[in-house]
Amino acid sequence: MSAVRPTAPARASISVRGVTKRFEIPREPSFLALQEANLEVSPGEFLALVGPSGCGKSTLLRLMSGLIPPSEGEIWVGDTRVEGPQADFSTVFQSPRLLPWKTVEENVALPLRLGRRRATPAKREVRDRVAELLDLVQLSAFARRYPGELSGGMQQRVSIARSLVTSASILLMDEPFGALDAFTREYLNEELLSIWKATGRTIVFVTHDMDEAVFLADRVAVMGAQPGRIIDVIDIDLPRERDGGIRTEAAFFDSVRRVRKAMGSTGRRADPEPAPAAESTEGVHA
């Protein structure tokens, strides 16, 4: 991995306090998607969220980023209460959501050009920042390519670079590797840990895959369904320097077993078939 250190943002904590979310559905009773969730994420922490399909993982991410309001409870980022879409977050989705008519470097630069709060930085500043990030995700040689000329894993690395281009201190990742084959996924897991170390972001990472959660995270929050809730938060007692070799160690299996046991108490299977990668050009959220 590159030794480049893109500008480190201020580190931020997330505090989810007694958050309940009900969705109003026409001609139906309101739907309780999340019940009294409490969760503290420390500045610079890597937290994984696992749970059965429909337990509210994506809903919790959307609440954290202020895209939807809680029905009850509060969410804080550092000293600021979240009351609307936050500049402090950027999001990586399961599908890369790149614009197919723009090059890799143009896609990475997009959040800076769309930035609402600050004036667009000077061209040269944008170019340097994008070059730094492409180096970080090892795609410098592909800067002028179009997304359709890259593999799925490379496209997802572009979307990770794009998520780091602003100074947002929190990265929300919603099953970013769910549509990739196991080999690419494990490779990107290692790459993500290097990026996390280099950038100091606080990361909340949603996955169905318990091995992936244990490999990446400092702690794994296990959610249950019907209604969606947080049922356990498990410390992962593995050394922070991790590479693929750790997946064969007894301590790794022990952590996976603890998460699996907590999952078992939700009474639902955690690993549905991965959804196929959807082509999409919408929604650059930074």
Ligand SMILES: Nc1ncnc2c1ncn2[C@@H]1O[C@H](COP(=O)(O)OP(=O)(O)OP(=O)(O)O)[C@@H](O)[C@H]1O
């Ligand atoms: N805008 C909405 N209106 C009504 N119901 C919603 C809305 N968004 C989510 N839900 C419901 O809330 C529940 C939680 O959805 P969410 O997408 O957060 O689950 P998830 O754990 O991320 O699922 P998956 O792992 O399958 O992606 C689901 O039952 C879903 O149908």
